[in-house]
Amino acid sequence: MASSVQTALRKLLPSQVPPSLSTLPGNLYEILSRYPRDGVGQKVYQTRWGSKGIEGSYWEVTRTKLKCEGKHGKAWGVLVWKGKRVSERDEKIPGGLKYRWAVGESRIKPGFKPLPKPSS
16 A cells, blocks of 8 residues: 555656755755745855864854845855854855855764874
8 A cells, every 4th residue: 555655656746856855965045945034044054164174164144135946146144163153243155156055064074184284
């Protein structure tokens, strides 16, 4: 019985998940468009921060203006860098289309090895 229900549901649903339901990283505006109020209140970070050894950093989104069904727009927020709040007030979040973004705080990727400090 359960397999026939699953088969029927698969026939009704599209073969590829729409971007608004995806959990994969994407540009900043695609990520924010997945949430109520266009992501206001969410913590977002650039995925490249983890590969650079930057941990506990994120933007807390305070307001957004999304267009083109959430593929483009503008976003403002407060930057928290390595656990310390850097921004006194909200500012425009740079690199919204340039980098890949994800929800949460940045974490160091497994296997990360920092570069050795040059001896002088």
